[in-house]
Amino acid sequence: MEVIETIVIQSTEVEEKETVVSTADTDKTKAEFIWTLQATWHLVNTRLEMDHAFDQPVCKKKKLWETVAEKVNTKLRESEVTDVTVKAYECDLKWRNMLATYRKNCERAKRLGASSVHWEFFKAMHEILGKSREEIEAQRRAKLSGTRVGKAMVSKRFTPILPNPPTTATPCTARPPQDVLQLYMELQERKMNMWAQQKALEERKIDAINNLAQAISSLAQKNSTPMSKDGL
16 A cells, blocks of 8 residues: 655755755754654644634735644644754644645545545645635534524525616617608718818928929029039
């Protein structure tokens, strides 16, 4: 049986990726946290409990991961594990690796069936991450159905907002032939007026050009007459 396990990252790889995950404190170069099975389960349960907070469109992921690290450290202290404390960036990096493994197992489950997946964290993660928004909303309503809030929501009376009735288009009355002919004659008359105005404008342009040419010719003749006298 093929078993897809989590990605194990050596200390050298973590040091190389520290600049990508976060550029904060120098204490990241200290002793690296070793993810035991117990610590990994604490991370998975804590992160899944806070999945709704991480799913918000506007949230500060750094603050959320600091909260996750605090809760994991608290659970580890309760289990008398106090050697090394886990940091926020280490929780973030470990969760990214686990998400990659989870997605690979999801693809395997689609191809070969859920029974082919033997990764120990798959079921817990899939119960939260594998649900669609519709399923989550249906479960939320089911939980509220027996409570006061749910009963109030069901028994609440409201006035439905009905759509506006469609407006019937007024039929377009056909114009009599006389009106159509009159409209056609008016359009033709406007076209004739526009053409006459355009023609008059063109004639004015031609007159202006002719006047300019005559003025230039007369000026040239006046300039040439003194020159001929000087030559004599």
